Amino acid sequence: MLPVVPKLTLSTAKCGEKLRVRHICPNCPHCARLRELGFRDHVVVKKIADGAAVICLLMGTRLALGRELCDHVEVERFAA
């Protein structure tokens, strides 16, 4: 049996990594605002700082996101 690979989310991704958004959950009130801020499928995001909250760079804007909110953003590593 193949090992289960845990989902990579914005909260579990490493700091400094360049990432691409795979999916953010639909019908979620928190994600609706994320979507309006530009967190859409396939958009490139960079995680800058990690702590109680996360700072990421999205379309030239630095955004601070709570860790729980970052769990809603599934990402994949992006080879530039």
Add this chain to the structure above:
Amino acid sequence: MAEAPQIFRRIAIAGNPNTGKSTIFNALTGLRQKVGNYPGVTVEKKTGRFFGSHGEAMELLDLPGSYSLQVRSPDEAVSRDVLLGRVPGTPRPDAIIAVLDASNLDRHLYLVAQFLELDIPVIVALNMVDVAEKRGLTIDLLGLKNSLGVPVIPMVASRGQGLIELKQALSRATLQVSDQRAQLPIVLEREVAALSRMLKGHAGSVRSEAMLLLSLEDDRLAAEAKGDSTLLTEIHAARERLKLSGLDPIAAPVDARYAWVSEVCASTVHRQGEDSHGLTFSDHIDQILTHKLWGWLAFVGMMALMFVCIFVVAQAPMDWIRAAMQAVAKWTGAHLPPGDLRSLVVDGVIVGVGNVVVFLPQILILFFFLGLLEDSGYMARAAFIMDRLMSRVGLHGKSFVPLLSSFACAIPGIMATRTIENRNDRFVTILVAPLMSCSARLPVYAIMIALLMPASNVWSKAGVMLCMYLIGVIAAFVMAGLFKKTILRSETPMLLLELPPYRAPVFRGIVQRMWERAVVFIRRAGTVILALSVLLWALLSFPKPTEPDATQSEILSHSIGGRMGHAIEPVIAPLGYDWKIGIGLVASFAAREVFVSTMGQIYNIEDAKEDNEDLRTQMRDERRADGTPVFTPLTCLSIMVFYVLAMQCLSTVAIVRRETNSWRWPLFQIAYMTALAWIGAFVVYQGGHLLGFR
């Protein structure tokens, strides 16, 4: 009387937070709206007037920043309601100035896409083009104009560049509604059109209203539909149909608009060199200021530096004001005959007002530092590092921005809570905001610290001052946690906050704000404090005892004020206060700084000397009946803790009433803060005694 010119056009300034809307508003109208480098500086609409290129009168509405018309917080709701013509007494604007950050078009154009759907002429103010150039971005202005179908004005608003062109664009005889907009999926368009036919109003606004209703979450939908069951049924049916077609009613319009934005940017924005994911100057600073350890040290260090400056830099001007006040009092005393008039002028007016005015330099230094923090972009970082702490009490870091603003004054702090999405979280923040030490507490802290440690160095004094501010912060956290677990329960919100790039503070703007603050302070001293001082003088001087040879202490004790002090003495005696301090507490219920002027009046009337000694000396010499000093270190600490925790500000009560739309919350706030202040002062005084301190 000259008639006011007829308004030619009503224009709204709108856009994402922190794009320079208020800067453009100020430049066009000549007004001085507060500007700053953090999201949420403007939380309500402001109106001003200006004249166009041909002298035509125009009305300008400065709207709070908003990321979307699908609002999340009360400040964003103001923008949406004005643009949809929902606000009674405010006509729908004739045009919108959409202010965009040129260095971040691919995100800021999203809101423009929504504006274009409103069927209102739009003029794009492409602000901060200099920043875009520095980042290697070249924007094809003609291409952008054609893609959007609206005039595009490149601007650097902070330097006034582009203002003339903006005025010219606004002064055109006719402004066209753009025919360019994001193409929504046909199924969604059909549902929007069907729903629009059910709504009443302007053709442009009903389409947007229909779009907003369709993409609202269920909990907000019921409130927006205002109990219209037919409408609700129709919306739910439309959503079901959309889902059957494979469309998410919330995500589909967002994705469609961003797809359109991507197309526009692809053809008009050209980047030289690598993409924008390299670390910028702001990122390097953030690595320290948002660090788990260094971030905290930097925050505490900045606060400590501020308090040291408050003591060191302000000392000389404070001495000058104090000397001038004493000289005026002495001169006036020498030129007026002894009696009630001299007592009124010297003890009531000059001493009462002078003892408050003397703290103006310290207050200005506080505002200088807060101005630096606001303009540099640090406020959002402070909110970020506080998020861990705030989440422990059920709030998120965003609530810390209003709390930090409350260090200047609780009123703008309470108004800034409009950026908080959740109603219960907003009310919790309002309830605890006055616990943050505002500038009106400075005079009380300063005089008590001077009594507490007259010979200590400035670092020790700044340390005690910092402790008072920290006690306020800790009390705010504890009470917020208590309220969140009891009367204002709600889920802990998730942090989502934009961190603006660091910018060099504009010193002219900071000095201008300090000047405005000084005017407010002097005006307050000349009106509220003066009126209270005169009233207090009367309360402390009348009625006079019948015995002609009564001493000054007996006269004071016999007065209405003296009797009030004696009446509350049993309640305040456990805190280490005598009846004279009690008068100060009662008198300063309307405004905290009145405590200092009250003490000045009491000791001046009682001493009845002509040399008008320094208040600190008078307080230091004050003795109880048993000969022990009144202002012992414990009493001074107890008074400071009382003032950290007590409400004592009628203006704050009024603003809480307005923001909560009820008397219940301000009355509760007065009750809990007074009880907290009494308990805090009691613990300090009695606990200190038990530990052997005096």
